[in-house]
Amino acid sequence: MKNTKLYAVGMAIIALLGIISRLLDKQLAKLLFKSGNFIGGLCEIVGSAIPFALCAFCFATLMFCRHTRTTRTKNKMLTVVFGAATLLSSAAAIYIPLREVSTKNYYAIAGAAAVLTALFISLGATLFKNTYQKILMTKYAKIGLFASAVSVALFYAASFIPRRASYSALQISMEKFGNYDSPEAFVPFLALSGIGAALVIWTTCFTQIFPKLKFSKKIFVAFSAVFAVAMLLGSVSSGNTYASEFLYGLAVGYTSLFLISTFIEKKERF
Secondary structure: OHHHHHHHHHHHHHHHHHHHHHHOHHHHHHHOOOOHHHHHHHHHHHHHHHHHHHHHHHHHHHHHOOOOOOOHHHHHHHHHHHHHHHHHHHHHHOOOOOOOOOHHHHHHHHHHHHHHHHHHHHHHHOOOOOHHHHHHHHHHHHHHHHHHHHHHHHHHHHHHOOOOOOHHHHHHHHHHOOOOOOHHHHHHHHHHHHHHHHHHHHHHHOOOOOOOOHHHHHHHHHHHHHHHHHHHHHHHOOOOOOHHHHHHHHHHHHHHHHHHHHHHHHHHHO
């Protein structure tokens, strides 16, 4: 029941953002014309790396939480090993979706994924203090891992669905607002950014991963909200033709999290 309410509220917010972004197409694009390309590019790079970094972090968490009876020294060693492994895996995992993108973008997103994974590992390591927290982390890590996989799978499945606007129309709109990138290299980043935003917001707002870090949790919640808005504004900087792509990714990520979390919680009850 709790998940259903959260899902309904979240989808209502996404729908509202979709309506607002559609009504304020030109105004938002003009507002962000001078710095929009930089903001959009930065948000796309970081946002696209988030799903893979979180996926790697969740995998490391599941592996780490299996060792509940180890010494402090061994725990530190395991942290280093899992950290190194996930850094490599997060960098390697994004090769598949970016195999047709320029080398510059590939290295940028690989670096962002590596840095984010290291950050998530460092934050997660502070939570492995007792058995209860390890059990809790294991539960949410499962949800995050499967939701990441489902989100990315749905993202690629959507590539076969006809778009509302053709790529030629997108190209014209982009050039009108001073952005000469090709839609083929630009569109996937925004959908992945939406998925990443959904994962970050869900992790910080809708879970109990940070039960004793109330002040820190507030910071993460605020950061998540600002980051999601920044990515949305970045998507409209090219004439708002991509706002729907970002919102699609946000909806996909949020829906995947709802379905996976509901399934795991029901399974734990029986």
